[in-house]
Amino acid sequence: MDAQRKDIHNSELPVLCRACEARHRGVCGALSPSQLVSLNKQSTRKSVGAGTELIGESQETKTYANIISGVVKLTKMLSDGRQQIVGLQFAPDFLGRPFRIDSGISADAATDVNVCSFPKSVIERMIKDAPELEHRLLEQTLKELDEARDWMLTLGRKTASEKVASFLYLIATHVNPDADSDSVSFQLPLTRSDIADFLGLTIETVSRQLTKLRKDRVIVIVNNRHVEVPDLDALAERASQ
Known part of the structure; x- marks a missing residue:
């Protein structure tokens, strides 16, 4: 079994990563223990209350995050100020859009939320070094696309x-x-x-x-x-x- 498939209780893993949902089912599951150690050194865990803005629409993206617990709502605003909820994200979803200057949507904590955030530059560098991470992010993107199509059916029919x-x-x-x-x-x-x-x-x-x-x-x-x-x-x- 290769390094990326090691047991989650491996002593090489940072303590916070061992029980993290993003490590079990999220994008961090694509990283080796050494990569997790490197990412952990530049990560910040924080808890925010319901209603807190996590990402501003058209705001320059400087960090990405894994949702550890809670629910995040994604909204899009029209030029006249009308707003529409366009999606929900749950643990252990990845919050952010790699390789884009801005997010294109706003993300707000729908409930109390715990996130693990890290600098954009670090993740984009790791994507180049770890093809499995890029694959995992693509999988999440396609999953969100499928869910969006299902929701179009719900709303339309x-x-x-x-x-x-x-x-x-x-x-x-x-x-x-x-x-x-x-x-x-x-x-x-x-x-x-x-x-x-x-x-x-x-x-x-x-x-x-x-x-x-x-x-x-x-x-x-x-x-x-x-x-x-x-x-x-x-x-x-x-x-x-």
Whole structure:
């Protein structure tokens, strides 16, 4: 087994990297222990509260980051000030666009978020030295493209009920993707206003559809933001997945 596939508990790895989700499933999994040590020396771990801007639209990119925990919302603004949520990112997604001067979108913490950030120049140098890292970044880009196409279908063809169920299914399958259980619980990362924006619906429609899913026992709403899904397959069926 080569250096890039060594056990995650290898003593050569920096302590913070051993239990990091980006090391398990994210782009850092493409790096050797020595490369992780080098990156770790120039990395900064930080926690930010919900609503904090992580990347400004059209702002020059100086750093990239791995999302360690939490949810990040991506937005695009029109010239007249109108804003649209165009995507969500979850741990261990890579935050940023290599080889671009600016991001083209803004990224804000939808929930409390932990990130590990590093200088742009360091990552772009490592991409040249580690083809597997470039491959891993391409995989994430293609995954995001597939998800964007799926979301175009959701917005263009699905009913209001299916849209809300699709949103809940998206969150449910990303908050704990390795879970073996058929049930899952999570905090909604967006306000109902943001959910309405993301789905192209009114707040009232979102609330009605959530209530309908609750009455049909597809979901349990513990409080305003905490949701339990007893049966993921039932939710997927309502979402027409």
